[in-house]
Amino acid sequence: MRALVKPGPVPGMELREVPTPDCGPSDALIRVRAAGVCGTDLHIWEWDAWASGRLRPPVVIGHEFAGEITALGAEAAAEGLLAVGDLVTAEGHIVCGHCLQCRTGNAHLCTRTRIIGVDRDGAFAGFIAMPASNVIKLEGIPVEIGAIMDPIGNAVHTVLAGGEVPGSTVFVLGCGPIGCFACGVARAAGASLVVASDFNDMRLSLARGMGAHVTLNPGRDDVLARVRELTGGDGVDLVCEMSGHPAGHAQAFAAARLGGRVNLLGTPSRPTEVDFARDVIFKGLTLYGVTGREMYSTWHTMARLLRAGQLDPRPVITHRFPLERIADAIGVIKEGKAGKVILEIAP
Amino acid sequence: MRALVKPGPVPGMELREVPTPDCGPSDALIRVRAAGVCGTDLHIWEWDAWASGRLRPPVVIGHEFAGEITALGAEAAAEGLLAVGDLVTAEGHIVCGHCLQCRTGNAHLCTRTRIIGVDRDGAFAGFIAMPASNVIKLEGIPVEIGAIMDPIGNAVHTVLAGGEVPGSTVFVLGCGPIGCFACGVARAAGASLVVASDFNDMRLSLARGMGAHVTLNPGRDDVLARVRELTGGDGVDLVCEMSGHPAGHAQAFAAARLGGRVNLLGTPSRPTEVDFARDVIFKGLTLYGVTGREMYSTWHTMARLLRAGQLDPRPVITHRFPLERIADAIGVIKEGKAGKVILEIAP
Amino acid sequence: MRALVKPGPVPGMELREVPTPDCGPSDALIRVRAAGVCGTDLHIWEWDAWASGRLRPPVVIGHEFAGEITALGAEAAAEGLLAVGDLVTAEGHIVCGHCLQCRTGNAHLCTRTRIIGVDRDGAFAGFIAMPASNVIKLEGIPVEIGAIMDPIGNAVHTVLAGGEVPGSTVFVLGCGPIGCFACGVARAAGASLVVASDFNDMRLSLARGMGAHVTLNPGRDDVLARVRELTGGDGVDLVCEMSGHPAGHAQAFAAARLGGRVNLLGTPSRPTEVDFARDVIFKGLTLYGVTGREMYSTWHTMARLLRAGQLDPRPVITHRFPLERIADAIGVIKEGKAGKVILEIAP
Amino acid sequence: MRALVKPGPVPGMELREVPTPDCGPSDALIRVRAAGVCGTDLHIWEWDAWASGRLRPPVVIGHEFAGEITALGAEAAAEGLLAVGDLVTAEGHIVCGHCLQCRTGNAHLCTRTRIIGVDRDGAFAGFIAMPASNVIKLEGIPVEIGAIMDPIGNAVHTVLAGGEVPGSTVFVLGCGPIGCFACGVARAAGASLVVASDFNDMRLSLARGMGAHVTLNPGRDDVLARVRELTGGDGVDLVCEMSGHPAGHAQAFAAARLGGRVNLLGTPSRPTEVDFARDVIFKGLTLYGVTGREMYSTWHTMARLLRAGQLDPRPVITHRFPLERIADAIGVIKEGKAGKVILEIAP
Numbered sequence A, B, C, D: 001m002r003a004l005v006k007p008g009p010v011p012g013m014e015l016r017e018v019p020t021p022d023c024g025p026s027d028a029l030i031r032v033r034a035a036g037v038c039g040t041d042l043h044i045w046e047w048d049a050w051a052s053g054r055l056r057p058p059v060v061i062g063h064e065f066a067g068e069i070t071a072l073g074a075e076a077a078a079e080g081l082l083a084v085g086d087l088v089t090a091e092g093h094i095v096c097g098h099c100l101q102c103r104t105g106n107a108h109l110c111t112r113t114r115i116i117g118v119d120r121d122g123a124f125a126g127f128i129a130m131p132a133s134n135v136i137k138l139e140g141i142p143v144e145i146g147a148i149m150d151p152i153g154n155a156v157h158t159v160l161a162g163g164e165v166p167g168s169t170v171f172v173l174g175c176g177p178i179g180c181f182a183c184g185v186a187r188a189a190g191a192s193l194v195v196a197s198d199f200n201d202m203r204l205s206l207a208r209g210m211g212a213h214v215t216l217n218p219g220r221d222d223v224l225a226r227v228r229e230l231t232g233g234d235g236v237d238l239v240c241e242m243s244g245h246p247a248g249h250a251q252a253f254a255a256a257r258l259g260g261r262v263n264l265l266g267t268p269s270r271p272t273e274v275d276f277a278r279d280v281i282f283k284g285l286t287l288y289g290v291t292g293r294e295m296y297s298t299w300h301t302m303a304r305l306l307r308a309g310q311l312d313p314r315p316v317i318t319h320r321f322p323l324e325r326i327a328d329a330i331g332v333i334k335e336g337k338a339g340k341v342i343l344e345i346a347p
Helices: A039-046 A049-054 A074-079 A149-160 A177-188 A201-209 A223-230 A246-255 A276-281 A297-307 A323-334 B039-046 B049-054 B074-079 B149-160 B177-188 B201-209 B223-230 B246-255 B276-281 B297-307 B323-334 C039-046 C049-054 C074-079 C149-160 C177-188 C201-209 C223-230 C246-255 C276-281 C297-307 C323-334 D039-046 D049-054 D074-079 D149-160 D177-188 D201-209 D223-230 D246-255 D276-281 D297-307 D323-334
Strands: A002-006 A014-017 A027-037 A064-072 A087-090 A127-131 A135-137 A169-173 A193-197 A214-216 A236-241 A256-264 A272-274 A286-289 A317-322 A340-344 B002-006 B014-017 B027-037 B064-072 B087-090 B127-131 B135-137 B169-173 B193-197 B214-216 B236-241 B256-264 B272-274 B286-289 B317-322 B340-344 C002-006 C014-017 C027-037 C064-072 C087-090 C127-131 C135-137 C169-173 C193-197 C214-216 C236-241 C256-264 C272-274 C286-289 C317-322 C340-344 D002-006 D014-017 D027-037 D064-072 D087-090 D127-131 D135-137 D169-173 D193-197 D214-216 D236-241 D256-264 D272-274 D286-289 D317-322 D340-344
Touching (some): A002 A323, A039 A049, A039 A323, A064 A074, A064 A127, A064 A149, A149 A177, A149 A236, A169 A246, A177 A193, A177 A236, A201 A214, A214 A223, A246 A256, A246 A272, A246 A276, A256 D276, A272 A276, A276 D256, A276 D286, A286 D276, A317 A323, B014 B323, B027 B323, B039 B049, B064 B074, B064 B127, B064 B149, B149 B297, B169 B246, B177 B193, B177 B236, B193 B201, B193 B223, B201 B214, B214 B223, B223 B246, B236 B246, B246 B256, B246 B272, B246 B276, B276 C256, B286 C276, C002 C323, C014 C323, C027 C087, C027 C323, C039 C049, C039 C323, C064 C074, C064 C127, C064 C149, C149 C177, C149 C236, C169 C177, C177 C193, C177 C201, C193 C201, C201 C214, C214 C223, C223 C246, C246 C256, C272 C276, C317 C323, C323 C340, D002 D323, D027 D087, D027 D323, D064 D074, D064 D127, D064 D149, D149 D177, D149 D236, D177 D201, D177 D236, D193 D201, D193 D223, D214 D223, D236 D246, D246 D256, D246 D272, D246 D276, D272 D276, D317 D323, D323 D340
Parallel strands (some): A169 A236, A256 A286, B193 B214, B236 B256, B317 B340, C169 C193, C169 C236, C193 C214, C236 C256, C317 C340, D169 D193, D169 D236, D193 D214, D236 D256, D317 D340
Antiparallel strands (some): A002 A014, A027 A064, A027 A127, A064 A087, A272 D272, B027 B064, B027 B127, B064 B087, B087 B135, B272 C272, C027 C064, C027 C127, C064 C087, C087 C135, D027 D064, D027 D127, D064 D087
């Protein structure tokens, strides 16, 4: 099969012929139809410090995808839940199932997590083999949406962690694809006001397409003043910090109301100075670090929202490329011209 | 002023001239513009066992209303939160503020609660005096909606108690006005499926008007079979029991999924047989009894949903009468021809 | 190996030689040292309506046990978490792992649950084979306690469901072994007052041994009056309904404070009449049906409490018998003379 | 009456004769018997940047106290909850009761909070007038304990925020009086392991007296290594950050387990560098800023724990002085020789 491979400790990826993966006894073999390109893939392409410290090339890249089951291992078949021909996506974090986290509802924090396209072969390929327990049936969700349920799930986790979104005010700080999805999730979950900010106007336009009531550009707008004005001076109930910038953190804490909540997904590359007394303690704030998707309650809620049509992420998809045009896909992301970019792998 | 008074221990009400109430130091005096007629008012009109055991006539009836502040007591004025001319509604449960319940977030369960229009003079009148702390500013919510925020708040409390409505499946059992409001609240809060049932087709039509995806009439439909079919065999995440009928209870428990939730608001007039082993324990159900509105988080969330236009209760309003036509108002309710009935008291 | 078998659709059990069970690839084979006799085993012995409707003889009885791992299947060994020689107990509910319940934190409610000693061969035997994922290492917990962690876990689940036990008042209604354990769990979890009731004075004595501050016998005491007196007239924060008697339910609802909680574990054999208006709705109560143990957070918390010595269930153990004296074990339970009864199977 | 007054914008306090405060209509006048000296009082004594920015001298100092009611205003008397002669303490945060925070369960975060002994006259005096709604009856709690329920309440809030303490592992970082109280609260609430750290061995000895299982001195011990060793490598479920030092923050985040919680009470005087990616996001941590005491659920739980004898804070009290020896009281605190210091004002 064809696959995009990080061949060695160098920038870029290579389109190669590689063997179709084996389908283990508890696996599903999936013919990949579409895959999403993620910021993580950009780090891998660039071979930055994080990538070179984590990947062990050669490895097939790609962790967001959807496709069709073409084979099932004996145990997976015996379970009777999946069938050849099913259209599916999958949770890309493969966890141990046995540690304290896995056994107490925090499998998304398993220390033995192996991520497809990072720690083992991924989905920018003709086929991928996945543990059956990680596979999610689309059951009516379009394949193109299925291909990006991994990052949509990040947004669902970020918006819904801590509950009480109906009737609330939400500030989404950073409008990359997951930030844009978060705007849509907040609207679908009944937020009364969704404000989004980003320096990139194209991204703000995507955020509006996902339902943000108000978009702000820190290059032009006094973001904090506007957030306060829009909330009667109180600040918002929930900040979704999607930017990963230290300046974003300060703004996040300042924008949250007394007793409010800041859920942090954007991963900063350097430390942030925090005035805990002023910004956290005297404000009675709750901060929560978001990793991955809750397994599998996030997936369950997300599938409901997508199937009912409450959440439609397609306005965020701006580009579609075939596998061989990965350099173009990476390019539009680097240039800040893209929302979500899809690789169309098979019809 | 004019007022509808229960004059003594007899059926009916009487339109009388009575003195305008005094405005105490911590009170707001409110000129009533519109008031809602509630099932409770029907019990009072009929002078049934509950009414005759609770009311001490003469008393002015009516507990759902909105109007305009015409005077403020000295302490209320000093607080600076309310002003003469403000359009307002009010929480009709006047609580002690000192008991265990009041001091630990359960003021709606205060044992010393005095309800306007039941335990003290109410709102079917030219004016009502209310403690300023019970008064809620409309701030843009239309007066007619303000007049029924009491029962809308019951619906908000019922739907949101226990959280996690976004993406959930909800079954509203009983489509009186509060059941209809509950359909709208569930939709506004992001439920993926709202099913409503009632024996009265007119009410089902109102429920659809509030956003119910599917309505069922137990006189024609196999309700449980349909609920299971609509939920892939699982049953719903949340049942809102609004009927108060023992048959409704059995259906509520059967319709909830394993690990689901039944929030009960409809108050039955006789005991129900419950098979706790089959219906509650082996199903891991949570049941919750809904009294009033949480003070004042329910009001806060409700006002947000109404102001943002996420929830519009007006399709449920079917009749409007002047004060002197109370007998007609009671009549349409008794005949099952009405959704919510409004008394228009002042322009 | 020797095993206590329900040989056919008749009362009693038979001590037989049966083949040692196979150890599947993901199983642990465990040499049973001690096992607990449960009320369920009494139903099976008597061959009552429930037992005859559920069991498919011949089946080895017994679902509470502890022992030593003597063999591991290849997959179980590869996981590296268990080793031959480990002293262990196990969750006796074997679940599917794939259904909505299993995937969203409610595996204890899996509809495909198969219970050892009921739906498949159990632990009143020389050996039992268990899926490795169900096995819990004792790591310092004495074997005799390990043998009864299944019912202790029921008590942990019942007391801790709904949270907020520290500083609370708890009423344990019914002092069979699980009720007695619940008294100890409530004390370990920081309850400020634990009241227990039962008609059997021996059981009340065991409850006191587990830390109940006050014990009441409904044959002599006005239980409700005393609960109210002990709680300043408020009623308790949490009732643990362990009796399964309709009379117990009425008392449970009446004993709970406004806004309180009733967690129901005792499974009644017939329906209960409930006055939902008076007892649930106007009181704002939460009811919760307890099934099994949360997998595996209940086990984690329980192991912590046992290892730290905060909870010592041994005062509840009143009798120890060898396997061949099962009739005597059943006898002392039937006569109401026993707390927890242990079968000592191997040294 | 005599009172310790901050006379003007200078260090120190002055013992003066001042008029006994008026008892307003909704007030209780309380004869102060004992008062606690707090770190805040040290800041006021020193007249540091915070104190000079906030206080408007002359003001009577002191916010922790207990005493006897000697008079009640007319409204306070009419409520019937307090009586002359009652032994009481009081919540020292006087809130507006009307803002979003006050109306939605977050009164401890009211922006209009006025603190006794800071923003208005306090308790280092013969008498103090308090709003009746802030007054808490001791009902059996010794006066000396009543005098320090304010900081004990801080500890209760810090330990119990987020729930699930029974069976958990807790690390108390910083053993000033509130940290020491937190050790006792964690034990009373059923924590299975309580580890405490401080550079001051006397304080560690007080922490042990309050029930800490293990105490660590960062000057001698590798705190993180020991915390990990004591928790099987996982880290603790809950960190109570009581030190307010940036170094404490880093240690707090590192000591928490994946999915764990850090509740922050210690207020740092300068910003902290936080590696959000490593320490919060990838760990799935929850951080919570603790302000004051929840009004009044913290007080309710605290009173229960104290009355039941589960929590006894007296080992932390190291010094008792009469009012005129305030300089000595401040001195022992500054020198790090004191746990809790009490001013004995009246017999």
